[in-house]
Every structure is written in structure tokens, then in C-alpha cells.
Amino acid sequence: MTDTRIAAPMLGGWGAARRRAKAARDAEFTAFVEATGVRLRRSAYLMCRDWHLAQDLTQHTFARMYAAWERIRNGTNLDAYSRRVLMNAVFDQQRRRSGSEIVLADLPDRADRASPATSELRLALVDALARLTVKDRAVLVLRHAEDHSVETVAAILGLSVSAVKMRDSRALSRLRALLGEDFPDR
Template identity: 40%
Template sequence: MSQRQKLDDEFAAFVAAQSHSLLRKAWLLTTSRHRAEDLVQSALAKTYAAWSRVRRADDPVAYTHAIVTKTFLSERRRRSSSELPVAEPIDTATADEAADVTDRLLLMAALRQLDRLDRAVVVLRYWDDRSVADTARQLDLTEAAVKNRSLRALRTLQSDPHLSDLATGSNP
């Protein structure tokens, strides 16, 4: 097996193992499945382009997640505040699946109310389970700024009428 084939096989295994997790994170960041797929595709392309050294990194998974976050925030500069809510297509689904889809749409609508940097803070803190210090490092913020943005974002989500379980603490 050639060295190139070996690297390609390794990369394929990496994509198979990480795609779902990367997509979920990107979906929470962008609030749109289509944009999330674009974001993951773009991050994986960058990872592939540098794979021969990324694979030697201490944590290739963290590296790729960092690319997703950084690419999302760099798009922020290009898109500015022009981001518009996007209706996601809903496929034919069972009642349970339809409930899940509705749940997801409501969550995305609520996340969309957040400033994109606040959204990144929330996703890194509560989806990636990163510490305040790590989140601050990733987003180039102070720890105090992460705490402030996090608190502000949580209050916004809590006040969203569609996420009433956050206000009451219920778990439907």
C-alpha cells in the first residue's frame, strides 16, 4: 500500500468516526443543516489538506473541531448581520420523528436569537463541554467575557417561550 493510500485510508476512518459529532456541533453553531454541512465539508477539506501533519498532532479531533469553530467565526465577518432564518425541509416522518424535528426547529430558532459569538460560547461550553478557560482560549476572549456571554445567552434561551422546559426545569 502506498503512503498516499495509507493516509487516505486513515483520513476516511477519521471522517467516519467524527462526521456525526462535527455535523451536530456545526448545526448548533449555524442553526441550519445545509450551512452545517457546508461548514463541516470545508473544515474536513482543510483537515485533509494538512492531514500528514494533523494526524501527528496530539489530538486531531480537537484540531478539526477548532477548524469548525474558527471557520464559523470567520464567516461571521463576511456574513455580518445579514444572516436570515432558513426554513429547513421536513421530510415525511413518524409522529415521534416529527416531534424531534419540531423540537430541533424550536431550538435552532432560539439559538438564532443569539449573537454568533455568544452562540459559539454556548456550543463550546454546553455541547463540547469545554471549560471556561479552554473556551476563552479557543475564541480569543477573556475568561470573564466567556462567563458574561454565557450567562447572557442562557438568559436569552431561558426567556424563549418555545423553550419553556428551560424556564421550568421540566424534561418532556
């Protein structure tokens, strides 16, 4: 690398170096997307109950991360960072759409479309999640679908550890009340 820079004329050398740096950055970023995209999209889905919207939210999250990549690629907990960007996108979307209720369509609509035999329980959980507040839902998804520690969840959502614990136990009991006996105690 040093050789080329010395050998090439000043401007050409800079241009080539910058192109190489961009190519390396893009490759690193692409590897990150491929390694984490599925998990992130699934969490997005649990938040919004819509795979297409989940795809949009994930895409948006990665675009924001690419815009900040130089700054965050070293030393930042990328996993937690991506969750924070995602959750903020979900919260924004929710605020913009209605101000109060869940991000997406009405519940009955979804239930009708399901084929009950295979997906009853699955839908039950996703629909029950949708009945919680968006913050409570975020706590459950991060804590139980993603297995983050209480401390990490608190960092991602900008809440205190005790607030996360409180929301978690409150949301779990709501979930249990909605799902009845199908749902494990803990």
C-alpha cells in the same frame, strides 16, 4: 518496508514508498472523518440552522484539516482543532453574508415549515440560538452541546476563560428569556 526499498530501483522505491505513505495517511484521515463527522456536522447545524450548509461547513473543515494533516496528526488536539476550523468558517461565512445578522434565512420562514407536534421544542431551541450573536452561540454549542471544558472552549475560540464564562452565563440567560419555562435552569 526496508526490504522493498533496498530491492527496488531508487526512483521506483521512492514512488512506492510515497504511495504507501499517502495510502496510510488517507486511511487514517478517513477513519478520523468517520469517527467525528456526525458530531461536527451537528454542531455546525446548531450554528447555522441548515443541514445543507452544515454539511458544506463540515466538508470545508475536513478539507482544511487534510491540507494540514501531516502537521496536525500527531500531538494536536484534533477535536479542538476541528472545532476551531469549523467556527472560523462559520464566522467567515457570517461576515461575508451580512456583516451583522445570523447566517441564514429569516425566522418566520422556518417556523412555518415545522410540523409543530414533534419538533416544536427542537425548533424553539435552534431558533433561539439563532437570535444570539454568533460568538455567544459558539460558546453555548461548544460548552453545552459538546460538553467541552471552559478552558477548551476558550482555547478553541481564542477567548480568555473569564470571557467564556461571562458569555456563557449571559447567553444562557438570553436563551432562558427566549424559551421561557421550557428551558432548564442550568
